[in-house]
Amino acid sequence: MAERGRPRGFDADAALDRAIEVFWRHGYEGTSLTDLTEAMGINRPSMYAAFGNKEDLFRKAVARYAEADMAYAREALEQPTARAVIESFLRANADALTRPDRPAGCLSVQGGLAGGTDNGHIAEFLAQSRAGGEKALADRLAQAPDLPPEIDPVALARYVMVVSEGNAVHAAAGASRAALHATVDIALLAVPGPAR
Amino acid sequence: MAERGRPRGFDADAALDRAIEVFWRHGYEGTSLTDLTEAMGINRPSMYAAFGNKEDLFRKAVARYAEADMAYAREALEQPTARAVIESFLRANADALTRPDRPAGCLSVQGGLAGGTDNGHIAEFLAQSRAGGEKALADRLAQAPDLPPEIDPVALARYVMVVSEGNAVHAAAGASRAALHATVDIALLAVPGPAR
DNA sequence: TCATTTCTGTACCGTTCGGTACTGAAGAAG
DNA sequence: CTTCTTCAGTACCGAACGGTACAGAAATGA
Numbered sequence: 415m416a417e418r419g420r421p422r423g424f425d426a427d428a429a430l431d432r433a434i435e436v437f438w439r440h441g442y443e444g445t446s447l448t449d450l451t452e453a454m455g456i457n458r459p460s461m462y463a464a465f466g467n468k469e470d471l472f473r474k475a476v477a478r479y480a481e482a483d484m485a486y487a488r489e490a491l492e493q494p495t496a497r498a499v500i501e502s503f504l505r506a507n508a509d510a511l512t513r514p515d516r517p518a519g520c521l522s523v524q525g526g527l528a529g530g531t532d533n534g535h536i537a538e539f540l541a542q543s544r545a546g547g548e549k550a551l552a553d554r555l556a557q558a559p560d561l562p563p564e565i566d567p568v569a570l571a572r573y574v575m576v577v578s579e580g581n582a583v584h585a586a587a588g589a590s591r592a593a594l595h596a597t598v599d600i601a602l603l604a605v606p607g608p609a610r
Numbered sequence: 611m612a613e614r615g616r617p618r619g620f621d622a623d624a625a626l627d628r629a630i631e632v633f634w635r636h637g638y639e640g641t642s643l644t645d646l647t648e649a650m651g652i653n654r655p656s657m658y659a660a661f662g663n664k665e666d667l668f669r670k671a672v673a674r675y676a677e678a679d680m681a682y683a684r685e686a687l688e689q690p691t692a693r694a695v696i697e698s699f700l701r702a703n704a705d706a707l708t709r710p711d712r713p714a715g716c717l718s719v720q721g722g723l724a725g726g727t728d729n730g731h732i733a734e735f736l737a738q739s740r741a742g743g744e745k746a747l748a749d750r751l752a753q754a755p756d757l758p759p760e761i762d763p764v765a766l767a768r769y770v771m772v773v774s775e776g777n778a779v780h781a782a783a784g785a786s787r788a789a790l791h792a793t794v795d796i797a798l799l800a801v802p803g804p805a806r
Numbered sequence: 807t808c809a810t811t812t813c814t815g816t817a818c819c820g821t822t823c824g825g826t827a828c829t830g831a832a833g834a835a836g
Numbered sequence: 837c838t839t840c841t842t843c844a845g846t847a848c849c850g851a852a853c854g855g856t857a858c859a860g861a862a863a864t865g866a
Contacts, residue, residue: 419812420862441724443639527720528637541783573796576776583775586723587737600769604799615842616832
Protein backbone atom coordinates (compact mmCIF):
# COMPACT_ATOMS: atom_id res chain seq x y z
CA MET A 415 0.00 0.00 0.00
CA ALA A 416 2.79 2.36 0.88
CA GLU A 417 4.92 3.84 -1.86
CA ARG A 418 7.61 1.52 -3.01
CA GLY A 419 11.01 2.29 -4.44
CA ARG A 420 13.24 5.24 -3.80
CA PRO A 421 11.26 8.24 -2.59
CA ARG A 422 11.43 11.56 -4.41
CA GLY A 423 14.22 13.77 -3.17
CA PHE A 424 12.47 17.11 -3.63
CA ASP A 425 9.17 18.77 -2.82
CA ALA A 426 7.12 18.83 -6.01
CA ASP A 427 4.93 21.72 -4.88
CA ALA A 428 7.92 23.83 -3.91
CA ALA A 429 9.53 23.06 -7.25
CA LEU A 430 6.31 24.07 -8.99
CA ASP A 431 6.36 27.38 -7.14
CA ARG A 432 9.83 28.06 -8.50
CA ALA A 433 8.64 27.17 -11.99
CA ILE A 434 5.76 29.63 -11.64
CA GLU A 435 8.18 32.45 -10.95
CA VAL A 436 10.34 31.63 -13.96
CA PHE A 437 7.40 31.35 -16.35
CA TRP A 438 5.94 34.52 -14.88
CA ARG A 439 9.14 36.45 -15.46
CA HIS A 440 10.08 35.18 -18.90
CA GLY A 441 6.88 33.86 -20.45
CA TYR A 442 6.38 30.37 -21.81
CA GLU A 443 8.54 30.68 -24.89
CA GLY A 444 11.18 32.74 -23.14
CA THR A 445 11.73 30.05 -20.53
CA SER A 446 14.13 27.21 -21.31
CA LEU A 447 14.32 23.85 -19.60
CA THR A 448 17.69 24.88 -18.24
CA ASP A 449 16.13 27.98 -16.66
CA LEU A 450 13.43 25.81 -15.14
CA THR A 451 15.52 22.98 -13.76
CA GLU A 452 18.09 25.37 -12.33
CA ALA A 453 15.39 27.35 -10.54
CA MET A 454 13.61 24.20 -9.39
CA GLY A 455 16.84 22.70 -8.09
CA ILE A 456 16.35 19.43 -9.91
CA ASN A 457 17.62 17.99 -13.15
CA ARG A 458 15.84 17.32 -16.34
CA PRO A 459 14.74 13.68 -16.02
CA SER A 460 13.34 14.36 -12.55
CA MET A 461 11.29 17.18 -13.98
CA TYR A 462 10.01 15.03 -16.82
CA ALA A 463 9.14 12.19 -14.46
CA ALA A 464 7.30 14.48 -12.09
CA PHE A 465 5.50 16.84 -14.47
CA GLY A 466 5.46 15.34 -17.97
CA ASN A 467 6.99 17.90 -20.28
CA LYS A 468 7.44 21.65 -20.54
CA GLU A 469 3.87 22.32 -21.59
CA ASP A 470 2.41 20.07 -18.90
CA LEU A 471 4.58 21.82 -16.35
CA PHE A 472 3.32 25.17 -17.56
CA ARG A 473 -0.31 24.10 -17.30
CA LYS A 474 0.25 22.83 -13.79
CA ALA A 475 2.05 26.04 -12.90
CA VAL A 476 -0.87 28.11 -14.17
CA ALA A 477 -3.34 25.94 -12.28
CA ARG A 478 -1.43 26.38 -9.05
CA TYR A 479 -1.03 30.10 -9.75
CA ALA A 480 -4.76 30.47 -10.27
CA GLU A 481 -5.46 28.70 -7.02
CA ALA A 482 -2.87 30.40 -4.84
CA ASP A 483 -1.87 33.76 -6.31
CA MET A 484 -5.36 34.59 -7.52
CA ALA A 485 -7.28 33.53 -4.45
CA TYR A 486 -8.23 37.18 -4.02
CA ALA A 487 -10.47 36.89 -7.08
CA ARG A 488 -12.62 34.20 -5.51
CA GLU A 489 -12.73 36.14 -2.28
CA ALA A 490 -13.91 39.23 -4.12
CA LEU A 491 -16.86 37.27 -5.48
CA GLU A 492 -18.11 36.83 -1.92
CA GLN A 493 -18.73 40.52 -1.43
CA PRO A 494 -22.43 41.31 -1.03
CA THR A 495 -22.95 43.85 -3.81
CA ALA A 496 -21.83 44.19 -7.42
CA ARG A 497 -20.07 47.40 -6.59
CA ALA A 498 -18.21 45.79 -3.67
CA VAL A 499 -17.28 42.73 -5.74
CA ILE A 500 -15.77 44.89 -8.47
CA GLU A 501 -13.98 47.28 -6.13
CA SER A 502 -12.59 44.44 -4.03
CA PHE A 503 -11.39 42.61 -7.12
CA LEU A 504 -9.71 45.59 -8.76
CA ARG A 505 -8.02 46.73 -5.54
CA ALA A 506 -6.68 43.29 -4.70
CA ASN A 507 -5.67 42.85 -8.32
CA ALA A 508 -3.67 46.09 -8.28
CA ASP A 509 -1.91 44.90 -5.14
CA ALA A 510 -1.22 41.44 -6.56
CA LEU A 511 0.24 42.91 -9.75
CA THR A 512 2.81 44.83 -7.70
CA ARG A 513 3.73 42.46 -4.91
CA PRO A 514 7.35 43.16 -4.05
CA ASP A 515 8.08 39.48 -3.47
CA ARG A 516 6.72 38.41 -6.83
CA PRO A 517 7.36 39.27 -10.47
CA ALA A 518 5.44 42.31 -11.64
CA GLY A 519 2.28 41.68 -13.59
CA CYS A 520 0.18 38.59 -14.11
CA LEU A 521 1.31 35.14 -15.20
CA SER A 522 -1.83 34.52 -17.21
CA VAL A 523 -1.18 37.64 -19.29
CA GLN A 524 2.56 37.71 -19.82
CA GLY A 525 2.85 33.92 -19.90
CA GLY A 526 2.04 34.18 -23.57
CA LEU A 527 -0.25 36.40 -25.61
CA ALA A 528 0.84 35.68 -29.16
CA GLY A 529 0.46 32.20 -30.51
CA GLY A 530 3.97 31.06 -31.30
CA THR A 531 4.59 28.76 -34.21
CA ASP A 532 3.65 25.55 -32.47
CA ASN A 533 2.64 27.04 -29.16
CA GLY A 534 -0.70 28.35 -30.31
CA HIS A 535 -2.45 26.27 -27.71
CA ILE A 536 -0.50 28.02 -24.95
CA ALA A 537 -1.98 31.43 -25.77
CA GLU A 538 -5.35 29.76 -26.26
CA PHE A 539 -5.09 27.97 -22.93
CA LEU A 540 -4.31 31.21 -21.12
CA ALA A 541 -7.13 33.00 -22.90
CA GLN A 542 -9.56 30.31 -21.80
CA SER A 543 -8.26 30.60 -18.27
CA ARG A 544 -8.92 34.33 -18.26
CA ALA A 545 -12.32 33.83 -19.89
CA GLY A 546 -13.23 31.45 -17.10
CA GLY A 547 -12.60 34.16 -14.54
CA GLU A 548 -14.58 36.63 -16.60
CA LYS A 549 -17.53 34.26 -16.77
CA ALA A 550 -17.46 33.66 -13.02
CA LEU A 551 -17.52 37.40 -12.47
CA ALA A 552 -20.40 37.88 -14.89
CA ASP A 553 -22.41 35.15 -13.19
CA ARG A 554 -21.79 36.72 -9.82
CA LEU A 555 -22.75 40.21 -11.03
CA ALA A 556 -25.94 38.84 -12.58
CA GLN A 557 -27.07 37.77 -9.14
CA ALA A 558 -26.09 40.94 -7.30
CA PRO A 559 -28.98 42.80 -5.70
CA ASP A 560 -27.71 46.27 -6.54
CA LEU A 561 -27.13 45.86 -10.26
CA PRO A 562 -29.53 48.14 -12.18
CA PRO A 563 -31.67 46.18 -14.62
CA GLU A 564 -30.42 48.10 -17.62
CA ILE A 565 -26.84 46.98 -16.93
CA ASP A 566 -25.55 43.94 -18.81
CA PRO A 567 -23.51 41.87 -16.33
CA VAL A 568 -21.56 40.22 -19.15
CA ALA A 569 -20.45 43.58 -20.53
CA LEU A 570 -19.66 44.93 -17.08
CA ALA A 571 -17.59 41.85 -16.22
CA ARG A 572 -15.72 42.24 -19.50
CA TYR A 573 -15.00 45.88 -18.68
CA VAL A 574 -13.65 44.94 -15.25
CA MET A 575 -11.41 42.30 -16.78
CA VAL A 576 -10.18 44.77 -19.40
CA VAL A 577 -9.15 47.16 -16.65
CA SER A 578 -7.47 44.32 -14.80
CA GLU A 579 -5.58 43.13 -17.88
CA GLY A 580 -4.61 46.65 -18.89
CA ASN A 581 -3.26 47.18 -15.40
CA ALA A 582 -1.34 43.94 -15.77
CA VAL A 583 0.30 45.28 -18.92
CA HIS A 584 1.19 48.48 -17.12
CA ALA A 585 2.52 46.59 -14.11
CA ALA A 586 4.70 44.42 -16.32
CA ALA A 587 6.12 47.64 -17.73
CA GLY A 588 7.03 48.81 -14.24
CA ALA A 589 4.06 50.91 -13.17
CA SER A 590 3.83 51.56 -9.43
CA ARG A 591 1.14 50.27 -7.13
CA ALA A 592 -0.08 53.82 -6.62
CA ALA A 593 -0.44 54.34 -10.35
CA LEU A 594 -2.52 51.18 -10.66
CA HIS A 595 -4.80 52.26 -7.83
CA ALA A 596 -5.21 55.69 -9.40
CA THR A 597 -6.42 53.93 -12.53
CA VAL A 598 -8.82 51.87 -10.43
CA ASP A 599 -10.12 55.12 -8.93
CA ILE A 600 -11.12 56.31 -12.37
CA ALA A 601 -12.34 52.94 -13.58
CA LEU A 602 -14.75 52.71 -10.67
CA LEU A 603 -16.48 55.89 -11.81
CA ALA A 604 -18.01 53.83 -14.61
CA VAL A 605 -19.35 51.21 -12.23
CA PRO A 606 -22.89 51.62 -10.97
CA GLY A 607 -23.20 52.09 -7.23
CA PRO A 608 -22.47 54.75 -4.62
CA ALA A 609 -19.97 57.31 -5.81
CA ARG A 610 -16.69 57.50 -3.97
CA MET B 611 25.93 60.35 -56.82
CA ALA B 612 23.48 57.77 -58.03
CA GLU B 613 23.45 54.32 -56.44
CA ARG B 614 26.11 52.11 -57.81
CA GLY B 615 26.19 48.37 -58.15
CA ARG B 616 23.39 45.91 -58.52
CA PRO B 617 20.09 47.34 -57.32
CA ARG B 618 18.04 45.58 -54.66
CA GLY B 619 15.64 43.05 -56.09
CA PHE B 620 12.84 43.56 -53.57
CA ASP B 621 10.87 46.39 -52.00
CA ALA B 622 12.24 46.93 -48.51
CA ASP B 623 9.07 48.62 -47.25
CA ALA B 624 6.86 45.85 -48.57
CA ALA B 625 9.14 43.28 -46.95
CA LEU B 626 8.94 45.22 -43.70
CA ASP B 627 5.15 45.09 -43.88
CA ARG B 628 5.30 41.32 -44.14
CA ALA B 629 7.65 41.22 -41.18
CA ILE B 630 5.21 43.31 -39.14
CA GLU B 631 2.49 40.76 -39.70
CA VAL B 632 4.67 37.86 -38.63
CA PHE B 633 5.92 39.59 -35.49
CA TRP B 634 2.37 40.68 -34.73
CA ARG B 635 1.04 37.16 -34.97
CA HIS B 636 3.80 35.27 -33.18
CA GLY B 637 5.56 37.82 -30.99
CA TYR B 638 9.27 38.56 -31.05
CA GLU B 639 10.50 35.36 -29.49
CA GLY B 640 7.95 33.20 -31.27
CA THR B 641 9.15 34.40 -34.68
CA SER B 642 12.12 32.66 -36.28
CA LEU B 643 14.31 33.98 -39.04
CA THR B 644 12.90 31.27 -41.28
CA ASP B 645 9.37 32.53 -40.59
CA LEU B 646 10.49 36.05 -41.41
CA THR B 647 12.44 35.42 -44.59
CA GLU B 648 9.74 33.13 -45.98
CA ALA B 649 7.07 35.76 -45.37
CA MET B 650 9.26 38.54 -46.71
CA GLY B 651 10.11 36.56 -49.83
CA ILE B 652 13.85 37.06 -49.43
CA ASN B 653 16.66 34.99 -48.03
CA ARG B 654 18.64 35.47 -44.91
CA PRO B 655 21.69 37.43 -46.10
CA SER B 656 19.44 39.87 -47.94
CA MET B 657 17.52 40.46 -44.74
CA TYR B 658 20.68 40.99 -42.75
CA ALA B 659 22.08 43.38 -45.35
CA ALA B 660 18.89 45.40 -45.48
CA PHE B 661 17.85 45.50 -41.83
CA GLY B 662 20.77 44.53 -39.62
CA ASN B 663 19.64 41.62 -37.49
CA LYS B 664 16.45 40.23 -36.00
CA GLU B 665 16.22 42.82 -33.26
CA ASP B 666 16.92 45.71 -35.62
CA LEU B 667 14.27 44.37 -37.95
CA PHE B 668 11.80 44.21 -35.09
CA ARG B 669 12.52 47.78 -34.03
CA LYS B 670 12.05 48.99 -37.60
CA ALA B 671 8.84 46.98 -37.85
CA VAL B 672 7.51 48.56 -34.68
CA ALA B 673 8.46 52.03 -35.89
CA ARG B 674 6.65 51.49 -39.16
CA TYR B 675 3.70 49.97 -37.33
CA ALA B 676 3.48 52.99 -35.05
CA GLU B 677 3.52 55.32 -38.01
CA ALA B 678 1.09 53.47 -40.27
CA ASP B 679 -1.17 51.20 -38.25
CA MET B 680 -1.46 53.61 -35.34
CA ALA B 681 -1.99 56.79 -37.29
CA TYR B 682 -5.46 56.95 -35.75
CA ALA B 683 -3.87 57.76 -32.42
CA ARG B 684 -2.28 60.94 -33.73
CA GLU B 685 -5.49 61.87 -35.49
CA ALA B 686 -7.42 61.44 -32.26
CA LEU B 687 -5.17 63.99 -30.59
CA GLU B 688 -6.44 66.60 -33.02
CA GLN B 689 -9.98 66.45 -31.66
CA PRO B 690 -10.98 69.71 -29.96
CA THR B 691 -11.98 68.46 -26.50
CA ALA B 692 -10.56 65.96 -24.03
CA ARG B 693 -13.74 63.96 -24.24
CA ALA B 694 -13.59 63.84 -28.04
CA VAL B 695 -9.91 62.94 -28.03
CA ILE B 696 -10.51 59.99 -25.71
CA GLU B 697 -13.63 58.77 -27.45
CA SER B 698 -12.04 59.05 -30.88
CA PHE B 699 -8.96 57.19 -29.71
CA LEU B 700 -10.79 54.35 -27.99
CA ARG B 701 -13.22 53.86 -30.86
CA ALA B 702 -10.53 53.81 -33.53
CA ASN B 703 -8.42 51.60 -31.31
CA ALA B 704 -11.24 49.06 -30.97
CA ASP B 705 -11.59 49.02 -34.74
CA ALA B 706 -7.84 48.68 -35.29
CA LEU B 707 -7.63 45.78 -32.86
CA THR B 708 -10.19 43.84 -34.89
CA ARG B 709 -9.33 44.69 -38.49
CA PRO B 710 -10.22 41.66 -40.58
CA ASP B 711 -7.19 42.13 -42.83
CA ARG B 712 -4.74 42.26 -39.95
CA PRO B 713 -3.83 40.04 -37.02
CA ALA B 714 -6.04 40.54 -33.99
CA GLY B 715 -4.68 42.74 -31.24
CA CYS B 716 -1.78 45.13 -31.08
CA LEU B 717 1.82 44.53 -32.09
CA SER B 718 3.20 46.66 -29.29
CA VAL B 719 1.41 44.52 -26.71
CA GLN B 720 1.73 40.97 -27.99
CA GLY B 721 5.12 41.59 -29.56
CA GLY B 722 6.56 40.79 -26.16
CA LEU B 723 5.46 41.49 -22.61
CA ALA B 724 7.77 39.28 -20.59
CA GLY B 725 11.47 39.91 -20.71
CA GLY B 726 12.99 36.77 -22.14
CA THR B 727 16.41 35.65 -21.04
CA ASP B 728 18.40 37.97 -23.22
CA ASN B 729 15.50 39.78 -24.82
CA GLY B 730 14.75 41.97 -21.85
CA HIS B 731 15.32 45.06 -23.93
CA ILE B 732 12.56 43.99 -26.33
CA ALA B 733 9.88 44.16 -23.65
CA GLU B 734 11.48 47.35 -22.38
CA PHE B 735 11.52 48.88 -25.84
CA LEU B 736 7.85 48.13 -26.36
CA ALA B 737 7.00 49.48 -22.93
CA GLN B 738 8.78 52.73 -23.75
CA SER B 739 6.93 52.91 -27.04
CA ARG B 740 3.60 52.60 -25.26
CA ALA B 741 4.69 55.07 -22.60
CA GLY B 742 5.47 57.57 -25.34
CA GLY B 743 1.91 57.37 -26.59
CA GLU B 744 0.61 57.72 -23.06
CA LYS B 745 2.68 60.83 -22.50
CA ALA B 746 1.50 62.39 -25.75
CA LEU B 747 -2.07 61.78 -24.69
CA ALA B 748 -1.48 63.26 -21.25
CA ASP B 749 0.09 66.36 -22.75
CA ARG B 750 -2.85 66.77 -25.08
CA LEU B 751 -5.39 66.32 -22.31
CA ALA B 752 -3.59 68.85 -20.15
CA GLN B 753 -4.26 71.48 -22.79
CA ALA B 754 -7.88 70.57 -23.44
CA PRO B 755 -10.38 73.30 -22.63
CA ASP B 756 -13.02 71.01 -21.17
CA LEU B 757 -10.93 69.13 -18.65
CA PRO B 758 -12.15 69.96 -15.14
CA PRO B 759 -9.37 71.37 -12.98
CA GLU B 760 -9.64 68.60 -10.41
CA ILE B 761 -8.85 65.96 -13.04
CA ASP B 762 -5.23 64.81 -13.37
CA PRO B 763 -4.46 64.49 -17.09
CA VAL B 764 -1.63 62.03 -16.40
CA ALA B 765 -3.94 59.70 -14.48
CA LEU B 766 -6.69 60.05 -17.07
CA ALA B 767 -4.30 59.26 -19.91
CA ARG B 768 -3.07 56.23 -18.03
CA TYR B 769 -6.65 55.05 -17.57
CA VAL B 770 -7.34 55.42 -21.27
CA MET B 771 -4.22 53.46 -22.15
CA VAL B 772 -5.16 50.75 -19.65
CA VAL B 773 -8.53 50.36 -21.36
CA SER B 774 -6.79 50.29 -24.72
CA GLU B 775 -4.26 47.66 -23.63
CA GLY B 776 -6.88 45.56 -21.89
CA ASN B 777 -8.92 45.62 -25.06
CA ALA B 778 -5.80 44.54 -26.94
CA VAL B 779 -5.48 41.53 -24.67
CA HIS B 780 -9.12 40.69 -25.24
CA ALA B 781 -8.79 41.16 -29.00
CA ALA B 782 -5.77 38.86 -29.10
CA ALA B 783 -7.92 36.27 -27.36
CA GLY B 784 -10.53 36.55 -30.09
CA ALA B 785 -12.99 39.12 -28.73
CA SER B 786 -15.32 40.64 -31.33
CA ARG B 787 -15.32 44.25 -32.44
CA ALA B 788 -18.77 44.69 -30.88
CA ALA B 789 -17.50 43.40 -27.55
CA LEU B 790 -14.63 45.88 -27.59
CA HIS B 791 -16.97 48.77 -28.36
CA ALA B 792 -19.29 47.68 -25.57
CA THR B 793 -16.33 47.94 -23.23
CA VAL B 794 -15.55 51.39 -24.58
CA ASP B 795 -19.18 52.35 -23.91
CA ILE B 796 -18.68 51.59 -20.24
CA ALA B 797 -15.17 53.00 -20.05
CA LEU B 798 -16.40 56.36 -21.33
CA LEU B 799 -18.74 56.67 -18.37
CA ALA B 800 -15.67 57.41 -16.27
CA VAL B 801 -14.50 60.19 -18.57
CA PRO B 802 -15.59 63.74 -17.76
CA GLY B 803 -17.72 65.33 -20.41
CA PRO B 804 -21.27 65.12 -21.76
CA ALA B 805 -22.91 61.79 -20.94
CA ARG B 806 -23.80 59.58 -23.84
C1' DT C 807 20.14 -10.67 2.44
C1' DC C 808 18.39 -10.08 -1.90
C1' DA C 809 15.45 -8.94 -5.59
C1' DT C 810 12.48 -5.22 -7.03
C1' DT C 811 11.05 -0.66 -7.72
C1' DT C 812 11.73 4.07 -8.21
C1' DC C 813 14.45 8.16 -8.33
C1' DT C 814 18.98 10.78 -9.54
C1' DG C 815 22.56 12.24 -12.64
C1' DT C 816 25.44 12.21 -16.69
C1' DA C 817 25.76 12.25 -21.16
C1' DC C 818 23.70 12.40 -25.29
C1' DC C 819 19.99 12.57 -29.21
C1' DG C 820 18.24 15.17 -33.48
C1' DT C 821 16.46 19.70 -34.53
C1' DT C 822 16.24 24.44 -34.74
C1' DC C 823 18.05 28.70 -33.41
C1' DG C 824 20.37 33.42 -34.94
C1' DG C 825 24.01 34.65 -37.79
C1' DT C 826 27.69 34.48 -41.59
C1' DA C 827 31.57 33.04 -45.49
C1' DC C 828 31.69 32.66 -49.88
C1' DT C 829 30.58 32.00 -54.81
C1' DG C 830 28.27 34.10 -58.74
C1' DA C 831 25.22 37.03 -60.96
C1' DA C 832 23.64 41.70 -62.22
C1' DG C 833 23.66 46.27 -62.85
C1' DA C 834 26.26 51.18 -63.05
C1' DA C 835 30.31 54.03 -64.30
C1' DG C 836 34.28 54.62 -67.15
C1' DC D 837 33.72 46.02 -73.13
C1' DT D 838 35.90 46.34 -68.79
C1' DT D 839 35.88 47.23 -64.09
C1' DC D 840 33.88 48.04 -59.92
C1' DT D 841 30.28 47.62 -56.67
C1' DT D 842 26.46 45.66 -54.74
C1' DC D 843 23.01 42.06 -54.29
C1' DA D 844 21.22 36.93 -54.38
C1' DG D 845 21.71 32.24 -52.95
C1' DT D 846 23.76 28.14 -51.12
C1' DA D 847 25.76 26.08 -47.61
C1' DC D 848 27.40 26.24 -43.37
C1' DC D 849 28.77 27.75 -38.32
C1' DG D 850 28.57 27.05 -33.08
C1' DA D 851 25.16 27.27 -29.63
C1' DA D 852 20.94 26.34 -27.53
C1' DC D 853 16.63 24.10 -27.84
C1' DG D 854 13.22 20.22 -25.93
C1' DG D 855 13.55 15.62 -24.82
C1' DT D 856 15.58 10.90 -23.54
C1' DA D 857 18.68 6.40 -22.87
C1' DC D 858 21.12 4.45 -19.59
C1' DA D 859 23.75 3.42 -15.52
C1' DG D 860 24.11 3.88 -10.63
C1' DA D 861 22.02 4.94 -6.06
C1' DA D 862 18.47 4.54 -2.49
C1' DA D 863 14.60 2.89 -0.59
C1' DT D 864 10.88 -0.99 -0.04
C1' DG D 865 9.02 -5.84 0.49
C1' DA D 866 10.08 -10.55 1.15
